Amino acid sequence: MMNDPVGRPQDVTDLPPEAGGSFERSLPGVQEPDSSGMSASDLPDLSGPLTPSGNLRRRQLVSRLFEAAQTASALLAVAVLGLVIYSVTARAASVLSLSFLTHDPPLVSGESGGGIAPAILGTIVIVALATVIAMPIGVLSALYLTEFASPWTARAFRLVLDLLNGLPTIVVGLFVFGLLVVGHHQSGFAASVALAIIMLPLIARATQETLLLVPAGMREAADALGVSRWRTVRGVVLPAARGGILTATVLSVARAAGETAPLIFLSSIYGNTISLNPFSGALPNIPVYIFTSSEAAEANGFARAWGAAFVLLAFILFANIVSRTLSRRSALSR
Amino acid sequence: MRPPDSGDLPDDGASSVRRRVRIHAAPLAHQATQPAANGRAVDAAPLVGPGGAIERRASTQGREAIFDVKDVSIFYGSSEAVSGINMQIHRNLVTAIIGPSGCGKTTFLRSLNRMNDSVPSFRIDGRILYHGHDIYGSEVDRVEVRRRIGMVFQRPNPFPKSIYDNIAWAPRNLKMKDGLDERVERALRSAALWDEVKDRLNQSALGLSGGQQQRLCIARAIAIEPDVLLLDEPASALDPVATASIEELMQTLKNRYTIVIVTHNMQQAARVAERTAFFSLDVSAGKRSGVLVEYDDTEVMFTQPADRRTSDYVTGRFG
Amino acid sequence: MSSSTRLAGALPGNARSRVRLGDRIGDGVLYGLCLGAALLALLALALIVYKVIAGASPSVSRFGLGFLTHSTWEPNFGIFGAGTFIYGTAVTSLVALVLAVPLAISIALYLSMVAPRRVSAIIGPLVEMLAAIPSVILGFWGIIVLAPFLQAHLEPFLHSVLGFLPIFGSTPTTGTGLFIAGLILTIMVVPIIASLSRDLFLSVPRELQEGGAALGATRWEVIRGVVLPSSASGVAAATCLGLGRALGEAIAVTQVVGAGNAIHASLFQTGDTLASRIADQFQGATSALHIASLFYLGLILLVIELLVNVAAQWIARHFDVRRVGS
Numbered sequence: 001m002m003n004d005p006v007g008r009p010q011d012v013t014d015l016p017p018e019a020g021g022s023f024e025r026s027l028p029g030v031q032e033p034d035s036s037g038m039s040a041s042d043l044p045d046l047s048g049p050l051t052p053s054g055n056l057r058r059r060q061l062v063s064r065l066f067e068a069a070q071t072a073s074a075l076l077a078v079a080v081l082g083l084v085i086y087s088v089t090a091r092a093a094s095v096l097s098l099s100f101l102t103h104d105p106p107l108v109s110g111e112s113g114g115g116i117a118p119a120i121l122g123t124i125v126i127v128a129l130a131t132v133i134a135m136p137i138g139v140l141s142a143l144y145l146t147e148f149a150s151p152w153t154a155r156a157f158r159l160v161l162d163l164l165n166g167l168p169t170i171v172v173g174l175f176v177f178g179l180l181v182v183g184h185h186q187s188g189f190a191a192s193v194a195l196a197i198i199m200l201p202l203i204a205r206a207t208q209e210t211l212l213l214v215p216a217g218m219r220e221a222a223d224a225l226g227v228s229r230w231r232t233v234r235g236v237v238l239p240a241a242r243g244g245i246l247t248a249t250v251l252s253v254a255r256a257a258g259e260t261a262p263l264i265f266l267s268s269i270y271g272n273t274i275s276l277n278p279f280s281g282a283l284p285n286i287p288v289y290i291f292t293s294s295e296a297a298e299a300n301g302f303a304r305a306w307g308a309a310f311v312l313l314a315f316i317l318f319a320n321i322v323s324r325t326l327s328r329r330s331a332l333s334r
Numbered sequence: 335m336r337p338p339d340s341g342d343l344p345d346d347g348a349s350s351v352r353r354r355v356r357i358h359a360a361p362l363a364h365q366a367t368q369p370a371a372n373g374r375a376v377d378a379a380p381l382v383g384p385g386g387a388i389e390r391r392a393s394t395q396g397r398e399a400i401f402d403v404k405d406v407s408i409f410y411g412s413s414e415a416v417s418g419i420n421m422q423i424h425r426n427l428v429t430a431i432i433g434p435s436g437c438g439k440t441t442f443l444r445s446l447n448r449m450n451d452s453v454p455s456f457r458i459d460g461r462i463l464y465h466g467h468d469i470y471g472s473e474v475d476r477v478e479v480r481r482r483i484g485m486v487f488q489r490p491n492p493f494p495k496s497i498y499d500n501i502a503w504a505p506r507n508l509k510m511k512d513g514l515d516e517r518v519e520r521a522l523r524s525a526a527l528w529d530e531v532k533d534r535l536n537q538s539a540l541g542l543s544g545g546q547q548q549r550l551c552i553a554r555a556i557a558i559e560p561d562v563l564l565l566d567e568p569a570s571a572l573d574p575v576a577t578a579s580i581e582e583l584m585q586t587l588k589n590r591y592t593i594v595i596v597t598h599n600m601q602q603a604a605r606v607a608e609r610t611a612f613f614s615l616d617v618s619a620g621k622r623s624g625v626l627v628e629y630d631d632t633e634v635m636f637t638q639p640a641d642r643r644t645s646d647y648v649t650g651r652f653g
Numbered sequence: 654m655s656s657s658t659r660l661a662g663a664l665p666g667n668a669r670s671r672v673r674l675g676d677r678i679g680d681g682v683l684y685g686l687c688l689g690a691a692l693l694a695l696l697a698l699a700l701i702v703y704k705v706i707a708g709a710s711p712s713v714s715r716f717g718l719g720f721l722t723h724s725t726w727e728p729n730f731g732i733f734g735a736g737t738f739i740y741g742t743a744v745t746s747l748v749a750l751v752l753a754v755p756l757a758i759s760i761a762l763y764l765s766m767v768a769p770r771r772v773s774a775i776i777g778p779l780v781e782m783l784a785a786i787p788s789v790i791l792g793f794w795g796i797i798v799l800a801p802f803l804q805a806h807l808e809p810f811l812h813s814v815l816g817f818l819p820i821f822g823s824t825p826t827t828g829t830g831l832f833i834a835g836l837i838l839t840i841m842v843v844p845i846i847a848s849l850s851r852d853l854f855l856s857v858p859r860e861l862q863e864g865g866a867a868l869g870a871t872r873w874e875v876i877r878g879v880v881l882p883s884s885a886s887g888v889a890a891a892t893c894l895g896l897g898r899a900l901g902e903a904i905a906v907t908q909v910v911g912a913g914n915a916i917h918a919s920l921f922q923t924g925d926t927l928a929s930r931i932a933d934q935f936q937g938a939t940s941a942l943h944i945a946s947l948f949y950l951g952l953i954l955l956v957i958e959l960l961v962n963v964a965a966q967w968i969a970r971h972f973d974v975r976r977v978g979s
Contacts, residue, residue: 046482046561047465050474053481055509056871060477063873067767073759074768077780077847080840084786087798140690148687159966160695166962167701168901170928171951174935175701178708197697204694228676230683258787260904261928265935287789294793294908302797309790320785324778449867454770481869491860493879503878504868551864558869 085313092310095303101311105272105304112300116308118274122283123312126188126267127257129278130195135249137196138203143233145204146211165201172197173262186267188278191285194262199252206251210244211237247327254319258312260287268292286312397424400562400592401446406460407623408441410453414623415441419460421611421629428584428593430607430632432600433647437615438624439596440488443564446594447483448476481508484560488567490547492539492554497531500539500550504558517557524590525553526583545576552583556591563587565595569602581606600648603632610635612644705955708948711941720949726914726930728939733946735953740916741831741924742957745906746899748835748920749842754892756839757846764847765854766876777851784844792908795837796829800909803836804828808921823919829911832920834929837905842895849891853884886968893965901958903928927954 052060103115141161145154172194180190214237222232238245267282275283286308293305401423408415416438423429431439441450448469450456461468469479493500501518510517518535522528527549531542539550548568555563565584569577584593584606597603603610611629615622628641639645712720712733723734760780764773808825815821857880865875881888903926911923912933925933927950938944 048467050464050467050469050471050478050482052475052478056475056478056481059507059871059874060475063871066873066876067763070759070763070767073756074763074776074780076756077760077783077843078776081779081783081786083798084791084794087794088790091797137690137693140687141694143683144687144691148684149691157691157695160698162966163959163962164694164698166897166901166958167698168903168928168951168954168958170901170903170931171705171955171958172701174708174931174948174951175704177935178704179700197701200694200697228680230679231676233683254785258785258789260787260789261932264904264932268936287787290789290793291904291908294789294796305793309793312787313790316785316787317782320782447867449863452863452866477869477871480867484869485867487860487864487867489860491858491864493861493864494883503865504870507868507870507874507878554864554868560869 085317088306088309088313091303091306095307096310100304100307104274107272110298110300112303114304116286116289116304116311118270118272118284119286119289119308120311121274121276122188122267122270122285123257123287125276125278126191126263126283126285127195127253129189129192130199130256131249131253133192133196134199134203134252135245138200138248139207139238139245141200142204142207142211143237145208147229147233147237161201161204164197165205167197168261169194169198169259170261173265176262177265181266186265186269186282187280188267188275188283188285191263191267191283192278194266195256195259198259198262199256202252202255203245203248206248207241207245210241210248213244214240243326243329247323250319250323250326254316254323257319258287258316260291263288264291397427399423400425400465401594402463402466404461404463406442406445406458406462408438408445408450409455409457409459411455411457414621416613417616417621417623417625419626421626423592423594424609425592426588426590427609428588428595428607429609429611430603431594431596431611431613432598432603433613433624433627434615435598436624437613439598439613440566442613442624443566443594443596444485446562446564447485448479449485451476481558482560483562483564484555484558485564485566486548486551486555486568489571490544490551492542492547492550494538494540496536497539497542497550498535501554501557504554508558510558521553521557524556524587525549526579527553543576545572545579548572548576548580549583552580552587556587560591562592562594565593567596567598570598577602600636604636607632612639612641612647614643614647702955705948705952709945709952712945712949713952715942716946716949720946721953724914724916728934728943731940731942733942733949735927735950737914737916738925738927738930738950739953741834741910741913742900742926742928742954744831744920744924745834745838745910745926746896748832749838749899750892750896752835752839753842753846753895757843757895758850758888760843760847761850761854762876762880764851766872766880777848780844781848782844783840784848786840788841788902788905789908791837791840792905795833795905795909799836800828800833802828803833808832812921819918820920823917823921825921827911827923829909829923830913830921831910831924834906834910834924834926835920837909838899838902841902841905842899845898846888846891846895849894850884850888853887853891854880857883890965890969893961893968897958897961897965900961901928901954902926903932907932927951927957 100115101120102117104118105116106112106114141157145157149157176190176194176197180187180193218236218240219232222236227235263285267285268288270282270284272284275281290305290308290312293301293308399422401421403419403421403423406419407417419442431443433439444450445458446462446464446469450458458470462470464479464483467474493503495503498518501521502514505511505514505517519528519532522531527546530546531550539547542550548571552563552568569580572580581602584595587593595603595607608631609629610632612627612635613624614627616625628635628639628644630640635644636648639648645651716723716733720733720735721739722736723732724736724740725732725734726737727733764777764780768776804825804827808821808828811821812823812825861879861883862875865879870878906926907929910925910929912930913923913925915924917924931947931950931954934943935947938947
């Protein structure tokens with residue numbers, strides 16, 4: 001697409017204004033569009049050098065000022081990103097080590113040292129379970145949208161997905177709390193359900209867009225061969241959409257891994273050791289770990305929290321880069 | 335101000351090329367071509383046509399050369415779009431550029447007002463002199479270039495604004511705030527659109543027909559009173575009636591502006607232009623690029639072209 | 654399905670019926686699964702709304718609509734009112750929008766109109782990555798890095814220069830409060846609006862921009878006269894999406910806003926928002942009425958979010974805008 005409607009910034013040297021002065025010429029009277037029309041008035045400006053005339057110099061200055069402001073805005077955004085990454089990395093540097101990733105936190109919370117292995121594993125379990133729940137439902141509902149729904153139903157269902165997407169995650173947490181925790185106890189499973197609800201619209205919407213990209217010709221060819229709908233979907237449509245679905249899933253995983261709000265109700269009361277069963281109780285997890293450490297205002301806890309933040313941030317940024325590369329590659333192969 | 339033109343000559347029915355001719359009596363202030371030997375006002379040399387009527391040849395002698403294109407080659411990256419163009423374009427004439435598709439006519443036209451600058455791999459060799467100034471010179475402001483050399487595009491591209499605002503947009507940028515209403519009316523009249531839209535100036539320009547939209551684009555371009563108008567196949571997206579109105583417009587517009595028109599409709603060139611340049615594709619030496627094959631008065635180009643390729647093209651043997 | 658019978662017609666008797674039956678079952682199963690999944694999503698949405706209303710009902714029946722205007726929040730005395738938090742939500746979101754919209758549009762213009770393609774291909778993804786930073790990390794960064802900076806430098810500066818304005822009126826003490834919450838929300842909202850707007854600007858037809866340029870207009874004039882008006886409604890829809898993000902943010906806000914209970918005019922004072930108060934107090938909620946009142950806050954938040962979401966859809970549809978992602 002056009003990047004550059006008026007061209008790159010030009011070099012205009014400062015020349016003294018022309019003797020001709022303002023560009024505006026005195027206009028002849030209203031013209032009649034007939035053949036005895038008047039000839040153009042000769043303007044000395046028009047054959048002068050092609051440096052800015054009239055108010056152009058000021059307009060160019062204005063244009064260039066706006067350009068500078070726009071560039072500055074972009075640089076500001078990148079600077080903030082860099083600043084956050086730098087802050088996290090610098091503060092995490094003192095605790096990062098292999099043992100940090102593989103050990104439990106110290107028994108007494110004020111101590112230094114220890115690691116966040118339970119939180120890492122807990123997050124992996126919770127997010128993996130959430131993906132297992134969300135992906136089939138997301139892909140199947142996207143298939144419903146593209147294969148079965150009438151135009152009216154499709155629009156209604158797309159609205160449902162958009163509304164689900166716009167739900168505040170804290171409200172999703174409240175809901176799952178009322179559904180699964182009240183009367184029982186917290187659980188990693190409840191956390192996974194909440195994350196699945198958050199991931200679902202993302203996967204469904206992205207899958208739907210990928211499915212729409214599958215060439216109609218492929219479906220028609222399968223139909224002409226007399227292949228039934230479900231075989232077509234399984235053998236033709238889904239494989240073609242595989243790349244897009246994968247990209248969508250990676251992005252949703254990255255999003256879910258950082259979600260904190262539901263987890264503070266659903267999986268926040270946990271011990272110091274590794275726990276892997278999502279149904280037996282709350283699982284330790286990185287987002288809640290960072291959150292509670294940040295509220296606790298205790299230096300050693302802070303250090304571990306920065307370490308956890310680094311691990312989480314690195315994973316998310318890595319997942320983003322991976323999904324970007326995946327989508328570029330699938331776009332190229334099309 | 336130059337003295338007014340004398341009126342039209344009647345068309346010579348026997349001529350194979352119908353056109354209107356202007357006689358310009360007075361010499362122009364800036365002469366790039368040689369003045370007449372006696373230094374007097376130069377009259378075009380009269381010819382006597384077959385029917386006895388006098389045809390005037392709109393010779394370029396005595397006219398200022400607005401553009402002087404010297405050895406221009408245009409590249410997109412490593413591929414050469416046009417190669418070795420040398421021509422002059424003269425004041426208040428309609429100069430047509432014809433030729434088969436893909437031979438760089440539009441590329442060349444767009445280079446005349448630096449509209450190719452936004453194409454990333456664009457590169458130009460040689461010089462394009464406008465009133466003697468190289469338009470690709472280092473101190474040139476390309477916005478100033480476009481202010482003086484306007485362009486109308488192949489497909490009408492009105493802004494999604496009202497008719498009035500479409501015309502008034504550029505003058506407002508240029509701070510031509512006084513008499514804006516008159517300026518808009520004048521531009522619409524000159525584009526032969528005023529009567530059709532005068533009661534709906536505040537309605538969206540997108541509601542106009544294709545021919546009206548193109549005339550709107552012409553009105554928009556002349557509202558800021560440029561020096562030159564470049565028309566890139568302005569009627570190719572229009573029906574015959576709209577096309578005819580555009581062609582008619584050019585006859586009046588050329589009194590005030592210098593017009594360069596790219597067209598792949600030869601008959602159109604024959605109808606509207608005094609000078610015609612024929613571009614074609616040169617596939618020698620392993621490269622494909624557009625070249626200027628021949629450039630002369632339209633009548634000559636269509637009746638006694640010097641180059642074999644020109645005569646092949648205008649007689650329809652190829653292209 | 655006639656297509657499967659077409660193929661099946663060429664086969665011998667019982668093979669034909671086996672294929673037909675197998676395909677019909679398969680098609681039916683597929684349809685059932687897809688419909689089931691879609692209904693499950695619909696069910697989730699409906700259940701969420703229902704549960705929130707149900708959870709809030711003790712508080713709704715106790716306080717009614719007055720809950721929205723009273724700003725006393727005293728769990729120990731059983732008095733609850735959402736006034737402070739509605740105010741805080743409105744103010745922090747407003748600050749975020751006022752800062753984010755011009756910034757995001759500028760960034761989008763830079764990426765689409767100013768930057769060379771190769772530069773844009775690097776900076777664009779970097780801006781989008783800003784959106785990927787988890788809110789808990791941003792909030793943590795806010796407490797540790799941004800708040801001290803605000804407390805020591807920015808807020809005193811604003812107070813000294815613009816202190817006559819009530820929003821900068823009070824002496825900054827801690828660096829936490831509505832102002833820093835608004836800043837953190839700005840960081841979250843900018844990339845959302847910027848990347849959507851960039852796509853919108855890139856899709857303005859090239860002929861329109863060339864038409865403007867050919868009339869001797871500077872780049873800014875083409876942007877102001879052609880690009881921005883053409884994409885105005887799309888940018889409005891993108892802004893609604895950004896607003897939705899800001900309204901619902903609980904974690905980062907609760908980390909920096911200071912959990913205040915009263916409405917103050919100054920941005921430098923503490924306050925709270927709907928989402929943040931829920932996050933802050935839910936675990937330690939003492940009574941059933943307390944919990945129900947927190948649900949009531951959630952209900953208000955839900956209603957606001959649904960309205961903003963619907964507004965974004967309406968703008969996008971009614972002004973013929975091409976939705977670019979969501």
